[in-house]
Amino acid sequence: MPQRRGSIVVLLAVLIGAATVAPATAAPVTVSNGTQFVDTSGQVVHAHGGGVIKVDAYYYWFGENRNANNTFRAVSVYRSTDLRTWEFRRNVLTQSSSSELAVANIERPKVVYNNSTGRFVMWMHKENGSDYGEARxxxxxxxxxxxxxxxxxxxxxxxxxxxxxxxxxxxxxxxYMISAARENADLHVYRLTADYRQVASLVHVLWPGSWREAPAMFKRNGVYFLLTSGATGWAPNQQKYATATSVAGTWSALANVGDNTAYGSQTAYVLPVQGSQTTSYLYLGDRWAGAWNGPVNDSRYVWLPLTFPSSTTMSMNYASQVTIDTATGVVTPISQPAYTLTARHSGKCLDVPSASQAPGAEVKQYPCNGGANQRWEAQAADGGYYRLVARHSGLCLDVANGSTADSTSVTQYTCNGGTNQQWQFQDAGSGYYRVVARHSGKCLDVISASTADGALVKQYTCNGGTNQQWARANA
Incomplete structure (x- = not known):
């Protein structure tokens, strides 16, 4: 996205000569999408625009850690053996590392190991902290x-x-270093010098005038893949990829991958997960908080397995959760039942307006349109209750502030396990259900039985009204 985020980090799956690469022995784990990750001390992981390098049994995740005004605070690094349990290691680059960094924007840091010099080399995008005129x-x-x-x-x-x-x-x-050039109109591919600290030559100017950014390159079975996004600011867009048989060779035309918003994310990195059984390729994406006018450090992560119908084609489908086994290399999407919820009195769907990604966005009724912002995944809690998770945002259907009062707003909010985010489907007959909040015992209700587009949905004492009855259809 133009002039704001930054540098992607690159994985070196095998560090030749850097250290003895030991197989991961961690147990399989499950990662939930559309969430902020936390480290082993319970703090939010700030590795935005980041990427991963594996050293011995550990994956090291580098990324952006910003101040509240979105300027550079640090490049932070975390390590994990299983890709979910992240230990904060340190801020490896800070405002005090150089006078250039006292007030700056540092974006998309990435690291590779240089076998000849024995050093880990980081490249990143640098700006002056007040505008994006430097482009360095x-x-x-x-x-x-x-x-x-x-x-x-x-x-x-x-x-x-x-x-x-x-x-x-x-x-x-x-x-190689790949970067967005000419106000993001082009992508440049540069070969680096032997010490990886300078540019040796410009190898390619790819797709001039196509306005691509957020590049991520990886190699699979001798084929190079380059994944990029469009340049639409913080708003997510259709991501595209191309392939080649050599970095310096002829690249294919761009082809679409994922849906038209990359499931509300932008590519940061593609991570090969190499294990005893296979090598899987894991898309690491950022769901940027700038899309809902939040600070970068409120951004969330979207990690999805890539699949390959042929040696030169790639697919990406959404899953709310992904199981990762770093020991075997197997990465598996977890399927959850998803529903549209249609109000009986109006025939309109429970909807997050404008497909907002913002925590706290109020839900309303709108004509059913099949959008991901009208699809709700039912994730089982206990006692016959479910968390209802908005497919487009990964946020939970929530009664604001855990209130038990009538007419309290119902919103989407960060999933936190609260009983005000747990709902029970009670049979109302004729294929309809009352959707009842666990903490209050009150029903999901279209205010004043309105049939208007955009009518608010709130919690209210259950009364048998058809504005409290919802058809549940598979989506």
Missing amino acids: AAVASSATVDGDYTWHGSFRPLNHMSRDITLFRDDDGTA
């Missing part, structure tokens, strides 16, 4: 993956603008 690449390096990184400065590669950025290290040790 920046470099830092460290002798250890999670040590303090030494700042080596920022520049425009071969005098070209450089914004959203990623790294790719090929099997022969050649490293």
Whole structure:
């Protein structure tokens, strides 16, 4: 997205000569999408616009950690063996690392290991903290993956603008930097010098005038894939990919992957998960809080398995949860039943207006249209209750502030396990249900039995009205 986010981090699945790569032994875990992750101390993981590098048995996740005004605070790094249990290691680059960083924007940091120099090299997108006129690449390096990184400065590669950025290290040790150039109109592919700290040459100008950003490159069975998004600010858009048989060769035309918003996300990185049985490819995406006018550190994560119908094609489907087994390399989407809920009195659907991603957005009734903002996944709680999770946002149907009062707003909100986010379907006859909040015993109600588009949905004492009866259809 234009002039705001930043650098993607690149995985080096096998670090040749860097360390002995040990197989992961962690048990399978489940990751929930559309959420903020927390580390082992209970703090929110700030690795936005980030990516991963594996060293020994650990995956190290680097990313953006911003101030409240969205300027640079730190590049933070976390480590995990299972890709869910994240231990905060340190802020490896901070405002005090260089005078250039005292007030700045640092975006999409990515790290690769240089076998010849024995150093971990980080590239990132750098701006001055007040506007996006600099459009510079920046470099830092460290002798250890999670040590303090030494700042080596920022520049425009071969005098070209450089914004959203990623790294790719090929099997022969050649490293490439890919960045959005010319006000994001083009993507430039650069070959790096032997120490990975400078640009050696411009290899490609890809798809001039196509307005692509957020690049992520990976290699599968000898085929190179380059995944990118469109340039639409914080708003998500249709992501596209292309393939080639060499980085310097001819790249295919761009093809769509995922839905027209990448399930409300933007690519940050594609992570090969290599295990004893297979290598899976995991899409790591950011659901940027800027889309609902929130600060970057309120952004959430979307991780989805990629599938490959052929050697040169790629697919991505949504799942609210994904099981990851780093020992075997198997990554499995978890299917949850999803419903549309249609009010009996109006024939209109329970809807999050404008497909808002914002926590606290009030739900309303609107004509049924099949949108993901009208699809609700039923995730089992206990006692016959369910969390109803909006497919487009990953947020739970919630009675505001846990109130038990009549006419309290019903919203979508960050899932937290509260009983004000647990609902029971009670048979109302003729294929309709009352949807009853666990904490209050009150019904999901269209206010004043209105049939108007945009009528608010609230909780109210159950009274048998048809504005409290909902048809539940598979979606």
